[in-house]
Amino acid sequence: xxxxxxxxxxxxxxxxxxxxxxxxxxxxxxxxxxxxxxxxxxxxxxxxxxxxxxxxxxxxxxxxxxxxxxxxxxxxxxxxxxxxxxxxxxxxxxxxxxxxxxxxxxxxxxxxxxxxxxxxxxxxxxxxxxxxxxxxxxxxxxxxxxxxxxxxxxxxxxxxxxxxxxxxxxxxxxxxxxxxxxxxxxxxxxxxxxxxxxxxxxxxxxxxxxxxxxxxxxxxxxxxxxxxxxxxxxxxxxxxxxxxxxxxxxx
Amino acid sequence: xxxxxxxxxxxxxxxxxxxxxxxxxxxxxxxxxxxxxxxxxxxxxxxxxxxxxxxxxxxxxxxxxxxxxxxxxxxxxxxxxxxxxxxxxxxxxxxxxxxxxxxxxxxxxxxxxxxxxxxxxxxxxxxxxxxxxxxxxxxxxxxxxxxxxxxxxxxxxxxxxxxxxxxxxxxxxxxxxxxxxxxxxxxxxxxxxxxxxxxxxxxxxxxxxxxxxxxxxxxxxxxxxxxxxxxxxxxxxxxxxxxxxxxxxxxxxxxxxxxxxxxxxxxxxxxxxxxxxxxxxxxxxxxxxxxxxxxxxxxxxxxxxxxxxxxxxx
Numbered sequence: 001x002x003x004x005x006x007x008x009x010x011x012x013x014x015x016x017x018x019x020x021x022x023x024x025x026x027x028x029x030x031x032x033x034x035x036x037x038x039x040x041x042x043x044x045x046x047x048x049x050x051x052x053x054x055x056x057x058x059x060x061x062x063x064x065x066x067x068x069x070x071x072x073x074x075x076x077x078x079x080x081x082x083x084x085x086x087x088x089x090x091x092x093x094x095x096x097x098x099x100x101x102x103x104x105x106x107x108x109x110x111x112x113x114x115x116x117x118x119x120x121x122x123x124x125x126x127x128x129x130x131x132x133x134x135x136x137x138x139x140x141x142x143x144x145x146x147x148x149x150x151x152x153x154x155x156x157x158x159x160x161x162x163x164x165x166x167x168x169x170x171x172x173x174x175x176x177x178x179x180x181x182x183x184x185x186x187x188x189x190x191x192x193x194x195x196x197x198x199x200x201x202x203x204x205x206x207x208x209x210x211x212x213x214x215x216x217x218x219x220x221x222x223x224x225x226x227x228x229x230x231x232x233x234x235x236x237x238x239x240x241x242x243x244x245x246x247x248x249x250x251x
Numbered sequence: 252x253x254x255x256x257x258x259x260x261x262x263x264x265x266x267x268x269x270x271x272x273x274x275x276x277x278x279x280x281x282x283x284x285x286x287x288x289x290x291x292x293x294x295x296x297x298x299x300x301x302x303x304x305x306x307x308x309x310x311x312x313x314x315x316x317x318x319x320x321x322x323x324x325x326x327x328x329x330x331x332x333x334x335x336x337x338x339x340x341x342x343x344x345x346x347x348x349x350x351x352x353x354x355x356x357x358x359x360x361x362x363x364x365x366x367x368x369x370x371x372x373x374x375x376x377x378x379x380x381x382x383x384x385x386x387x388x389x390x391x392x393x394x395x396x397x398x399x400x401x402x403x404x405x406x407x408x409x410x411x412x413x414x415x416x417x418x419x420x421x422x423x424x425x426x427x428x429x430x431x432x433x434x435x436x437x438x439x440x441x442x443x444x445x446x447x448x449x450x451x452x453x454x455x456x457x458x459x460x461x462x463x464x465x466x467x468x469x470x471x472x473x474x475x476x477x478x479x480x481x482x483x484x485x486x487x488x489x490x491x492x493x494x495x496x497x498x499x500x501x502x503x504x505x506x507x508x509x510x511x512x513x514x515x516x517x518x519x520x521x522x523x524x525x526x527x528x529x530x531x532x533x534x535x536x537x538x539x540x541x542x543x544x545x546x547x548x549x550x551x552x553x554x555x556x557x558x559x560x561x562x563x564x565x
Contacts, residue, residue: 050437076439089434090427092494092552094560101427102438104420109440111448114419115412123420144561146553166438 001064003028003170003201004049004080009058011044018044020225021058026170031192031202033212036222037245042205043085045222046174050082051075062170077106079169083176087159089147095158096143099130102165126165133161137191156180160191170201177208189215209246213237221245258515259508260395264467266507267402271409271460272480273487273499278413279453281494281552282422283446284429285343288351288481290457292358295476296334297327297458299365302378302471309378313370320384324462331458332451334361339450343443358481365473377472381465402463406500409456417496418559425449426494426552486534490541492548495555502549510534 002025011019019041026032034042047053049060051072060068067075089098101109103126108119134140137157147155156179163171176192177185185208192215196202206212212219213233221229221242229239236242272290280286303314305323318326342353365372389397416422428435428442435442465471483506491502510530516522541548 052433052436071441072433072436073439073441076437081439082437084433084437088431091430093423093427096563097423097560098427100420100563101424101435101440104424106439106441109420109424111416111421111445111452114416114421117415117419119420162434163438 001028002026003063004203005059005061006045006049007059007061009045009048009060010056011041011048011053012056017225019048019055022222022225022227023058024220024227024230026201026203027217028169028201029196029199030217031196031204031215033204033206033216033219034222035206035209035212035219037207039224040222041225042222043174044225046082046172046205049075050080050172076166076168080172081163081166081168081170082172083159083163083174085175085178087156089155089159089162091148092146094144094146095134095139095150095154095161096130098147098158098162099133099165100126102162103129103167130165133164137161152179153181153184164195164200168200170203171195173202173204173206175206176204177206177211185211255515257392257395260399261467262507262511263504264395264399264402265511266504267399267406268460268464268467269484269487269507270406270500270503271402271463272457272484273491273503274406274409274413275453275456275460276484276488277493277495277499278416278456279449281488282417282429283425283449285446285450286347286351287354287450287453288478288485289354289356289358290453290484291476291478291480292354292361293331293335293454293457294461294464294480295358295361295365295473297331297461298465298471298476299372300330300458301327301462301465302381303371306378306381308380309373312373320462324459327461328455328459331461332455334458335451335454336447339447339454343446343450355478355481358476358478362473362476365476372473375473377470379470381469381471383466383469398463398466401466405460405463410497410500414496417556421445426556483534486538488548490537490548492550492552492555494552495548495550497555498548498550505549506534506537509537 004026006025007023009019009022010017022045034045036042044053048055051067051070051074055068059066062078062080065078067078090101093101105122107113108122113119134143139154139157139161142150142154147158150158177188180188189211192202204212204216216233219231219233219236220227221236223245228241229236276287276290301323304316304318304326305320306315307317309315338357342350342357345353366375383394383398384401385397386394424440424445428440432442487502487506488499490506491500492498510533513526513529513533516526
């Protein structure tokens with residue numbers, strides 16, 4: 001059964017249809033990509049799926065449950081976590097604290113827990129996971145840096161690490177490759193594959209076709225709010241509609 | 252000489268009261284990012300609740316239960332917290348400058364209600380000759396020192412409470428979503444619930460501070476609750492360092508000692524009038540100097556949390 005099921009989703013901003021009747025499903029354990037030029041409606045679709053915006057019509061199901069109308073934090077608690085195009089995170093906190101915030105469960109971060117000190121027991125396990133993740137990503141030495149002091153590449157990695165600390169079932173990546181040094185894109189792709197191998201389903205939006213075709217099992221191409229082609233990467237590269245959008249129609 | 256000494260006992264008492272207000276504002280605005288311009292409203296609710304519950308001198312109001320002081324203090328905190336929870340629901344729906352305006356407006360509403368409900372608040376006449384705690388045991392001058400001690404015990408207790416919050420996951424979360432609410436929500440954090448709880452806690456602390464202010468002044472009238480208290484508290488916080496830990500206390504002491512010391516200059520009645528307005532000149536000057544030379548305040552968030560941050564991740 002597919003983990004995420006988007007059916008007939010439309011998002012209108014006044015008279016502008018940002019997303020038109022989009023349907024797609026994401027199988028558990030796969031990497032699915034959505035590509036398309038600027039203004040194709042990719043981010044609008046992400047917003048609707050993650051509760052940051054409401055669909056004008058259509059339904060979004062996660063693990064069989066209709067999640068339309070839920071708040072973003074409610075969507076996240078069901079296991080679906082997204083990233084943002086600008087990966088600033090919590091800029092006044094250190095890399096370490098960014099991960100700790102993400103890893104802490106609701107009952108340990110309440111005002112009551114702060115007053116009675118009940119958070120201390122769970123904190124140890126969260127610290128262990130944060131350490132593991134930082135060492136894996138080569139961020140351990142930067143752990144005490146405040147985000148706003150980090151170089152952009154490390155900010156991006158921290159963004160990734162923070163959202164992973166939440167232990168999502170599904171991760172939605174909004175342009176993970178943008179602003180990443182071309183030489184580091186291969187490492188980013190490996191990282192995403194590793195995350196998938198650990199059981200996290202991934203939906204990724206990006207402009208970088210090479211990167212997307214490299215990692216995705218299934219690619220959906222959007223243009224002007226509609227899905228114009230879907231299929232495995234090797235099929236997509238030969239699809240006429242896609243070639244037309246990206247390269248222009250041969251005369 | 253004892254005159255000067257007593258003068259400073261008074262100034263430090265007032266500084267302690269503002270230190271508590273500024274620490275509370277720091278929780279609310281510095282850490283949780285809610286820029287409250289209506290904190291005086293909570294102080295007013297606390298002040299009137301305390302006075303109505305405990306005063307024994309006036310029986311021309313419809314409620315005068317003459318309860319003990321500690322009941323009045325709890326009542327003040329509870330009423331201000333309740334008020335925060337009621338106005339929090341609409342005000343927390345808006346952010347930034349809209350939140351500023353809404354909170355400013357609510358504080359003004361409280362003041363106007365106090366003016367216009369004569370049968371409960373005695374309107375613009377208000378209440379005077381309010382009694383102080385331990386007045387029987389320590390009469391006269393001694394009582395002023397008792398008040399100073401009580402207020403500074405309050406400062407220490409509130410400081411310890413807020414430090415406990417700052418070092419907890421709750422405090423960490425507040426300082427996180429203050430700068431990036433969407434990321435916090437994408438991580439399953441119900442940020443508005445946390446805001447409302449913080450707002451209510453801040454309301455309770457403002458309310459609890461109100462009785463101390465009344466012991467200092469011995470009277471309560473609506474004009475006390477003009478926006479001045481809010482702005483002095485904000486200035487103390489900005490001078491001390493917003494989002495730091497000790498900054499609000501340092502800022503309140505520096506600000507109050509400098510502005511109140513203007514009154515030490517002796518002279519004619521005319522001079523006294525000029526000196527009274529000099530307080531705000533001193534306040535403005537101090538603010539300009541801080542903005543120019545220490546824009547983050549005398550202490551800042553980075554240094555305040557540096558030790559926690561380095562010991563935490565090892």
